[in-house]
Amino acid sequence: MTEPAIKADVSRRGFAMGIMVLGSVAISFAGVLVRNIEAADAWQINFYRAASLVIVISFILMLQYRRETISRVRQVGRPGLLGGTLLAVAGISYLQSIMNTTVANTLFMLSAIPFITALLAWWIMKERPRRETMITIFVAAAGVAVMLADGFGVGSVYGNLMGLLTAFCFSGFAVIVRKYRDVDMLPTIVISSAIILLVSYAARYDDLAISLQDMVLCFIWGAVLSGIANWLFIIASRYLIAAEVTLFMMLEFSLGPIWVWLFVGEIPTDMTVIGGAMVIGAVACRSALQLTALRSPKPPVDPALPH
Helix, strand or coil: CCHHHHHHHHHHHHHHHHHHHHHHHHHCCHHHHHHCCCCCCHHHHHHHHHHHHHHHHHHHHHHHHHHHHHHHHHHCHHHHHHHHHHHHHHHHHHHHHHCCCCHHHHHHHHCCHHHHHHHHHHHHHCCCCCHHHHHHHHHHHHHHHHHHHHHCCCCCHHHHHHHHHHHHHHHHHHHHHHHCCCCCCCHHHHHHHHHHHHHHHHHHCCCCCCCHHHHHHHHHHHHHHHHHHHHHHHHHCCCCCHHHHHHHCHHHHHHHHHHHHHHCCCCCCHHHHHHHHHHHHHHHHHHHHHHHHHHCCCCCCCCCCCC
């Protein structure tokens, strides 16, 4: 790879990291929305959230591809279908978790995503994370350990297990997106949302009526927060290795309990705050290292990227 090409690649990676931070911050407000829902249950919430997400992502696809939209959806093939299924299971189990335990506890479970993804990507794709990424993972893991040591026992066992299932499914989705990065995997979000719609309808086909406030919150979550976060995640996955993509998602897991604390009054413990600060600090340091690399005349080349 020539020096200009290397610089262009590093520049794209810096941009990808920036939009990952933006998407993670946006989706971190999901817990606040859930806690402000009046009476809708998990299946009703999933139904309307998925409906709004289908509309938004379909609109984005039609703007990008116009008459080729249907063919682009078909191009994702079996990998896209598998990825969409994993993402659907992650979406369903996430809401089951957050409705059956505290927001902080759910996000504790999801904090395992970077580590699960790193292992899956290393095993399946032979993607060995950079040294600085590994250091960041260890620091972030320490922060997660601090939070888990203090809060793992809070909430129901069912909620914790659903959170862990979410982590495994999303990690699998992240690896698929990265493995097939030459294919636009944005249609997988439509596939996953369609699956959630069908499952939710089957569970609540005779009782889908909810209040106007609940419906508005569901559409904000699906159309705005999830729509933006998933779109940015797909874009960033083209330029970052899987472990790095999900590492930046840890901002969501750290900020989520803070927003619920500030806006809803669901107060995290001191250890939760300390652990969250460690995770945020680790991600911030990783970003600083990448910005330094942008100014380097000979930036390091990721062994997972083509030369």
